[in-house]
Amino acid sequence: MEIEKSLFDNLQEFFGFDNFKGDQEAIITNILNKKDTFVIMPTGGGKSICYQLPALMSEGTAIVISPLIALMKNQVDQLRAFGGNDSIAHFLNSSLTKSEITKVKEDVTSGKTKLLYVAPESLSKEDNVNFLKGITVSFVSVDEAHCISEWGHDFRPEYRKIRQVINGIGDNIPIIALTATATPKVQFDIRKNLQMTDATLFKSSFNRSNLYYEVRPKKNVIKEIVRFIKNNSGKTGIVYCLSRKKVEEIAEVLTINGIKALPYHAGLDAKTRSDTQDKFLMEDVEVIVATIAFGMGIDKPDVRYVIHHDIPKSMEGYYQETGRAGRDGGEGVCVAFYSEKDVEKLTKFMKDKPVSERDIGTQILKEVIDYSESSVCRRKQILHYFGENFDETGCNSMCDNCRAPKTYFDAEESLLKVLNFIQNQGEKFNDQHLINVFLGQNNKDISDYKHDQHALFGTGKELGANYWNSLIRQAELSNFIRKDVDHYGLLLLTETGKKYIANPYGLKFILNNPMEKADADGNDEPHSQSAGTLDVELLKMLKDLLKKIAKQKSLPPFVIFQEPSLDEMCTHYPVTIDELKQIHGVGSGKAVKFGAPFVELIKKYVEENDIDRPQDLIIKSTANKSALKVSIIQNIDRKIGLDDIASSKGINYEDLLREVESIVNSGTKLNLGYFVDEMIDQDRQDEVYEYFIAAEVDSIETALKELGEADYTYEDIQLMRIKFMSELGN
Template sequence: MADKVNLKAELKEYFGFDKFKGNQEAIIKNLLAGNDTFVLMPTGGGKSLCYQLPSILLEGTAIVVSPLIALMKNQVDAMRSFSEIDGVAHYINSSLNKSEIEQVKEDLVSGKTKLLYVAPESLTKEDNVDFLKSIKISFYAVDEAHCISEWGHDFRPEYRRIRPIIDEIGKAPLIALTATATPKVQHDIQKNLGIVDAKVFKSSFNRPNLYYEVKAKTKDVDKDVILFIKNNPNKSGIIYCLSRKKVEELTKILQANGINARSYHAGMDAATRNQNQDDFLMERVDVIVATIAFGMGIDKPDVRFVLHYDMPKSLEGYYQETGRAGRDGGEGKCVTFYSNKDLQKLEKFMQGKPVAEQEIGKQLLLDTAAYAESSLCRRKSLLHYFGEDYEVENCEHCDNCLNPKKQVEAQDLLCSAIETIIAVKENFKTDYVIDVLLGNETSEVLAHRHDDLEVFGTGKGESEKMWNSVIRQALISGYLDKDVEEYGTLKVNPKGRKFLNTPVSFKIVEDVDFEEVEEEIESSGGASFAVDPALYSMLKSLRKKMAKKLEVPPYVIFQEASLEAMATIYPVTLDELQNIPGVGAGKAKRYGKEFCELIKTHCIENEIERPEDLRVRTVANKSKLKVGIIQSIDRKVALDDIAVSKGIDFDDLLEEIEAIVYSGTKLNIDYFLEEIMDEDHMWDIYDYFKEDSTTDNVEEAMEELGDDFTEEEIRLVRIKFISELAN
């Protein structure tokens, strides 16, 4: 049939497009010829058209197996908009009542319906199977086919039953479509659907318009998210979180800060969820905060940013979710907030699952961590994961390429790594190989007696981080392979063996140590955004001059974090100054006038356009906690009793109290200090902060004061000191 049809004319008539994108035409011809087809096409590549157009052209009804109700509704609405007949497309799922299902069946029997979307759960229902046997089926399409694979990011057991059900309903050509599949996942899908001989159409995974960045996730991550959105006003964006609870919390914080945001997750009632999705599609809402339930197949071309508040469980998930940005070829910023602690939490959630599932999950998390921590081009790392080589040295459109790190020669290190992998018979994963190189006598290494090998401990001169960098970049450069069937064991391929015999230059960049980055950001007060260096320097000079005049340490006036925020947001009035983290009304009145005047002069002289108010307003429950703490301290309740009554750790309570006093509120905790601390002991700490220190850093104070003083005591006296001298 494909030869007799003018596909471009049909495309124009039914969908209004003048030409096909990428492989679309070849895919459609293959399906029209009655052949099984496997389509691997990035999000935004136009997968839906590959089955929509053939469904109109072929006799009968095409059955599309689709995982999400929201996706089906979106696709059916789109299909109906191209046709004069409402019944041209339908869906059957749990959201329909009995009379609606009867209407669908009536349209199917009459031949009106060319495309029927079904959830895998609905497809397997006996009465649906019996009914579908009675109608002519043109072909089957399995959308989001990665859901079949336990190696995919959204494994669904129901998908495994699709082939037997299809065989029962009646055989017809099958097309499987996915936007994310490693070679392993692709093979798993084809095998399970019984289309091992299908013609495979694989488009490049490279999305040149997408910008990729991974940022350290600190305790100020909410502030970073708000700042990013405020710097991208009136743009559509999606923020992904891993838990429903976090989706709700973050949405409230964004709304409190004047951002037009809504939530989307599977725990919401269907009506609200659908309304929020429609509001986003119709541009009544700018930002959707969602779990991964949102976005599969959502056809919104102008999503300008995708933020990952939490790193996803797999790179398949990450690629699919970032792929929802810039589908029209325009701007698409993909920024991820990464902390290894998040991945450790995800690993804990796997406990109790079958061992094989845990191993797969751990391997996917390791690949995710490798991508986040690598200093290599993000594009190169991502495409390599999906089995595609990216030959360009610098993509100029990711954080690592825009800020390249210095390369170091690692020829000898790679030789050592290859020798070690061969010595352990190519039967172990990266972490084990590194243990052998570092000479770590772990129980596993000792059990295999690999501490007797010549290579044991030969890599002690380098850090674990460096060895991770060597192995990751050797994989990308094609010297090593990772056997996914064996959960990531390292193999030396012919290119690697040739390198060992005749080494050539092998330059690498060391991975980012995100724990160090987080510590640096937090010790500087969390200012991970763009600071005006000239203004920052002038503000520090003014603070120093004022401190000298008032005879107090500089940090008593304003902390570093507050100065950095001033040099970012440019407050020019006392009201605006109170929007700066760590500056309350008292502090603004007491010290703020000269700082505001300096900032105002700097803005005028340098013609600086100031960003709008960027105060991060907390939601009610956080403010309520602070008010409750202040009231309890006023009533002289012991601090450890306050912690118990508020259901928080003592350490968390101290953090809350520190935030209160650093913002300029006076608190008197003398009653508690008198009860737990010797008076001379307390004054030693107080005098250190008043006379000896140039910083309020607790670690430095502990070093200076010695072992007689605990961290808790120092923090408590620091609270008293800041409260009395700064507020």
């Protein structure tokens, strides 16, 4: 009873709260009673108080092991503000000077410091171990404990040495391990490695009911992100990218589109990163574009959206990163962009890793793919991953799949086939093996087990891979089967599955609607009519203007602007030269050279017809800084042959011509005469030039038919067309 009273007194005195949240009171009581404690609590659930309050109430100093300097600094600053003095909490890491380290040790030794934050690397240093041996340690807190497990999303080898170091510091020191993301496998690893199998487990629900989850196909992704942020003006958010290069690129695009954004990644110096975090907290910056390290040390309650530009590497990572939205219980929108190309990139990253690590990585990535491609409630899938069963009716349409119309199918017959196959053939096959059996796709594994001779081989071919993948996924979500993640994702029958074989009943599953694929070339640029309805009346006026100007300048119309560019003008209504530059296929050169009468016409048309322009769709883009394109331009300036450039870049001649054509079409003038003269004699050059001057369309195929395929190759005409467009259009 005395502990209970002092708990509430201290909660009020130090933190200003009247009541505990969830299991906080029971957790704190457990650690105060010197018992090992294991806390699994989602982001925003109030984990830090679970070790901060008992540390303030205990004799001696609590050691808090934390993976990030930013996280330590943030919490130490908060505790000093609560406690009213700087000695109450310190951190000990590589960022401190010798004199600062001396001050920390003096405060700890004198008993002034109640919490000492240490990075796992610093903890294991011999002089630090010797120092900690000489003080009274109240308990050890292992924050972000999932870092212990290779199955966690942020594995840190140094975390696996923590128990050994604690044993070296003293006997019977209680441990509290805390994490926001832990699958059953990760939970087992944490307990085993920290030798706390008897620890009291406190596990809160992983459900964040205020978060809305959505997955979109990765198509025109930069434009989608700019539009989303502009539609949520005044709200703060985070955009996560996998690479530093993409972080810089997106931050620059957001900035030139009038959005207060800053990049954040490990390549920036410590002061810049710290300043960026401070600006985000103080709301001087609206959006942070970051690699996944950002946000770990940020306690900002009102982040309103988290966007994943790239598919996350793991469900743990995705949960942790999306968990930074809506920590105050308010709005939190989580949008992830998904494409098969992202999957290919992540798979390539794993190729050079050791076999065991690669197998783990493959299983972890497959969960993300299944989540992204499935039509089942997103929340149900996330919670199932963390070992929590969830009825999707409780989602309250807070994910895109629950809001979308559903198509159901009778699953009983197919499910029985899957369950019987697992039971009869042994629990030694993964989902892909079963899908290959039903689709009749033979390979070495199939033939080795003689499954090409099995009665079910090929019987589900007409239903397709999407159907079987969805069926097996939902069988797992409904607990008829489970994956053995330790052993290559082999499918095992559960008790529920065995009972279903014995007593089957009618069952309906959701049919997957295959996600619309992003462009094959991964192009972020908008295509004609990609974002609105075409204004047919304006299009006619623009075509008339184009013909008039073409006649005045004695040029074919396509040299000035091609039809897809006109189409896009009739969707976006650019009324300035700057806006016209953003239209696909126009570029800076053509906009300046030919654009004035076009924007004048559009501006007048918009005013006369009182048109509400979709200004949020006119996205300013950064200049194309592709290293390949820059290098091509530089080599052409040096008059190096295109075939030699292609060879030096490791691409074929046809691909290089496409790159050169793209450069010219974006408005850059290239002097290709030196190479054309080498490849095509003057008479044939004149003939092609005269053809294009008189042509109504710029089709290479049509030109070949007119000029004779015996005299010209496709590449000859393409090269001449590029030269023609460059000289007259740019």
